Amino acid sequence: MSDLKVWVQGIGLLGPGLNAWPTSLGVLRGTELHANTPTVLPLPARLPPAERRRAGAAVKLAMAVADEAVAHAHVDPATLATVFASSSGECANCHALCEALATPAPVVSPTKFTNSVHNASSGAWHIAVASRASSTSLCAFDGSFGAGLIEAAISVRSSGQPVLLVASDSPYPEPLNSARPLPDHFGAALLFTATSTDRSLASLTISLGSAKHVAELPNASLDALRRAIPAAAVLPLLVALAQGTSQAVAIDYLPDLGLQVNVEPVLQPETA
């Protein structure tokens, strides 16, 4: 088996107390305290006004981290293939539809129905950047980030082209929140290439194996996020990238199957 190896060109990050990749480095390294303040979702400036009005939390979150990673990597998003990984898509929308459908004579909003598809974020992003490149949207419940990482890496390998991975989750309103409690919005984006460039931050060599204990993060409240939100399974990888040292990182995926990522830094995060 040939190594499944990709190069990281750009990173986007948005979550509680994590407002962007460069301003989160200290928190990720554990040299700064993590202020667990609620995630603030920016308006997706890239979207045309009609789509911007319709954008729900999931679209805003995915667009924000995708934008940051693309800007960081200095790539043209109009030709970029994408993988969107999420446990649940547009949660407020799902609640509104189920509520409407529980009434005696249901009337459903066509806009809410359209945006109820799991690939709503992908659709919005590809409209915003006018990209006809391939896009996959997937879900593996709590292992959705791991699934997205594998799909993005095999897509880079088979096409030789850059791929943008976006992993994001938003909370449900009640009553679904009690059945699937997610504390806040969390999203991360990673832009991968098949070969190294002068902007590469690090290479990642990814392998599948039995589920291994994932090491606790330097910051306890970050570690709590990792355990609580599926997309935050990316955090051990982001910590390693922030630390800028060679290391093997275990990532949660399925109950019986884990991921190991060997991180080899090229540029220190501050210079990339």
Next chain:
Amino acid sequence: MTPLAISACTLTTALGPGRVATLEALQAQRTGLAPVTFMDLPLPTWVGEVAGVDAAALPPSLAKFDCRNNRLAWLGLQQDGFLEAVAAARARWGAGRVAVFLGTSTSGLLQTELAYRRRSPEGALPADFLYGPTQNTYSVAAFAAQALQLNGPSWVVSTACSSSAKVFGTAARMIEAGLIDAAVVGGVDSLCLTTLYGFNSLELLSDEICRPWGASRKGLSIGEAAAFALVERQPQQAPQGWLLGVGESNDGYHMSSPHPEGLGAIAAMRGALADAGLQPADIDYINLHGTATPSNDAAEDNAVSTVFGVGTPCSSTKGATGHTLGAAGGIEAVIALLAIQNGLMPAGLNVEERDPALKLNYLQRNQRASVRRVLSNSFGFGGSNASLVFGEAA
């Protein structure tokens, strides 16, 4: 791509459970669609409901997965010797080297819709509602992996109506990368209120039977279905057929309307042909996406004629099965294999008068001929497109 062997395949639709029932219905040009009786819904529409879903009780050890979508999956898995074929692959490659990649758009959402009707006075969902094993988009893959005793990689692709076509691409890439040796792919989508009322709200449901390529077509008839295929690095016996090429693209145009000229669809079809190392003239039959919405059929007619010209025989089988959304790519993949195996290009049903503005060689009667290679189109909301080429090994 290196041709990928399809060792086993099965489909369960409104035409019946398994390949034989499907083939007989296709040969008889019989539709599985009927005016909706599902949940006594007061919607003026036709649906392709699968008989016997409620009776397909899950094995007791998998009871937590109980919902309409997983019952349909379980009914589908039990047809055509599929369980035995997967057991053989598991023994051959090891349970950890066989993946499960399924497409769905609905998952077990009906379970949540019904739970909302049983909320407590305080608004809480009933205690018997289990989110993860039913509503969550991954549910059907988790269920299938456990039912098939597989513990390789698994996930659900959910890109609306292209979902279960795209999983073939995922499996091919994973085998090529050496991460797995085989995969169960396919899709399951089941009737639920969100899709029926949702498409109704978009005025995309026909109030009569759907009429792909018809002059008077008004929109789609929704169906439900389960389709599964086992793909392997090398086949143990003569396979059911081969996956020769995969093309995937996005429209980047609109959330719920196709690009009017079908630019994304053109890219997907050309991508699939290039991946297969084939020319347009190498394709004997095209199974169209053909939803019977005015805009889909017009855009697809334009896209297919741009790539193939207007001579290649083609049809949409959604007049027989309904539009099974996240399962459509999977069932039409199996129909493509049935076409190759039986030399049958199935008619597009319910056309009445064909739309004079559409140019393709659209089959209104079954045609018997040697069918060596088939291209199948699947396009979805969010502008997601996938085209697959099936056939004999290149």
